[in-house]
Amino acid sequence: MLTVAIIGRPNVGKSTLFNRLVGKKLAIVHDMPGVTRDRKMAPAKFKDLDLELIDTAGYEYSTTDNMESRMWRQTQMAIAEADVCLFLFDARSGVQPYDEQFADLIRRTHKPVILLANKCEGKQQENGIGEAYKLGLGDPIIFSAEHGIGFDALYVELMHLDEAKQKKEAETNQVKSIGAIPEDFETTNDNKPIQVAFIGRPNVGKSTLVNALLGDERMLTGPEAGMTRDAITTEWKWGGHQFKLVDTAGLRRQAKVVGSLEKMSVESTMYAANMAQVAVLVLDADAVLDKQDLTIARKVLEEGRALVIAVNKWDIAKRKETLEKLNYKLETSLTQGEGVPTVTISALKKEGLDKLMRAILKVYERWNMRIPTAPLNKWFADVQEQNPAPLGKNKRRIKLKYIT
Numbered sequence: 001m002l003t004v005a006i007i008g009r010p011n012v013g014k015s016t017l018f019n020r021l022v023g024k025k026l027a028i029v030h031d032m033p034g035v036t037r038d039r040k041m042a043p044a045k046f047k048d049l050d051l052e053l054i055d056t057a058g059y060e061y062s063t064t065d066n067m068e069s070r071m072w073r074q075t076q077m078a079i080a081e082a083d084v085c086l087f088l089f090d091a092r093s094g095v096q097p098y099d100e101q102f103a104d105l106i107r108r109t110h111k112p113v114i115l116l117a118n119k120c121e122g123k124q125q126e127n128g129i130g131e132a133y134k135l136g137l138g139d140p141i142i143f144s145a146e147h148g149i150g151f152d153a154l155y156v157e158l159m160h161l162d163e164a165k166q167k168k169e170a171e172t173n174q175v176k177s178i179g180a181i182p183e184d185f186e187t188t189n190d191n192k193p194i195q196v197a198f199i200g201r202p203n204v205g206k207s208t209l210v211n212a213l214l215g216d217e218r219m220l221t222g223p224e225a226g227m228t229r230d231a232i233t234t235e236w237k238w239g240g241h242q243f244k245l246v247d248t249a250g251l252r253r254q255a256k257v258v259g260s261l262e263k264m265s266v267e268s269t270m271y272a273a274n275m276a277q278v279a280v281l282v283l284d285a286d287a288v289l290d291k292q293d294l295t296i297a298r299k300v301l302e303e304g305r306a307l308v309i310a311v312n313k314w315d316i317a318k319r320k321e322t323l324e325k326l327n328y329k330l331e332t333s334l335t336q337g338e339g340v341p342t343v344t345i346s347a348l349k350k351e352g353l354d355k356l357m358r359a360i361l362k363v364y365e366r367w368n369m370r371i372p373t374a375p376l377n378k379w380f381a382d383v384q385e386q387n388p389a390p391l392g393k394n395k396r397r398i399k400l401k402y403i404t
Contacts, residue, residue, distance in 0.1 A: 005056060022043075281297055314351065
């Protein structure tokens with residue numbers, strides 16, 4: 001499988017190309033520059049090629065430790081992981097200073113690069129295509145991610161790189177002794193991974209928590225609220241179980257959601273929560289189960305997902321007051337969530353993470369339990385005795401025969 005990083009300055013069409021190759025609208029696409037902040041990964045089938053795609057944040061140079069510099073570090077990680085980089089530039093606006101700076105940095109990595117002159121839907125882009133040669137990245141492919149132009153030429157380039165990678169791997173394998181069992185050999189597990197979505201209000205520490213579990217700066221984090229915009233999925237293994245951890249954008253009260261971009265982020269978060277088997281509602285210890293937290297919890301339970309409540313920032317919390325408030329809110333305002341496990345953690349200090357994972361596995365096992373028909377029907381008969389079914393149109397009692 002070829003790992004492909006899609007790179008370039010903001011708003012050149014990287015997420016549009018990512019979605020087109022994946023075949024789904026996984027990445028949020030918007031006219032506003034800088035929508036993508038984290039690196040988003042997904043498998044793709046491009047004709048007969050198997051690809052692992054990485055969508056990246058646009059390159060913006062910064063010397064201080066701000067959001068732009070942290071976004072750039074995420075892009076650097078993506079380039080390091082990739083076998084090949086797809087460098088996009090906007091042919092309509094021509095080569096910009098950031099394109100030249102980025103191209104200079106990419107050349108130093110010595111990674112294979114395919115140059116795509118994107119947004120070439122008309123003839124007015126010819127000047128921009130000519131300017132591409134000063135980037136020093138070879139001949140540009142005339143391309144349009146949105147209109148499907150240039151994909152055959154891109155396929156040919158990727159096919160040659162894939163063949164070269166396979167040849168190199170075959171030569172490496174020949175060096176290994178025949179019949180030797182690799183050190184990392186383990187029995188295959190056919191069980192599907194458990195999908196766990198981390199949801200909650202903005203700035204409660206969801207991305208920090210996912211990074212702490214992974215032991216890697218996989219998600220972009222910082223003091224700024226609302227840093228995560230897309231739902232980012234990462235595969236992970238813990239305690240012999242396979243997981244798909246989904247970091248999501250923070251959910252504000254519906255009245256405060258403004259602009260099409262934030263609405264798209266909310267839709268992405270709710271879709272991730274609805275598709276997950278387990279939703280972890282991350283709370284700030286300073287404001288546990290406020291009105292918005294209760295709204296999110298109710299939506300998860302109504303959708304029929306397993307719920308775990310993680311109280312974050314426990315290292316700086318007023319513990320006795322927080323626990324009293326949490327228990328009171330659970331008893332009075334979330335009665336339908338009786339039995340929902342609550343775990344106290346500190347994502348920043350990496351405390352309580354094993355306890356959280358055990359709670360996730362326990363609630364998943366309970367959620368996935370199948371109740372036999374016989375005991376279920378006995379319970380059903382008792383319920384009907386206490387609460388008889390209503391009369392039908394013919395004044396006869398409706399007969400409910402069985403439940404499964």
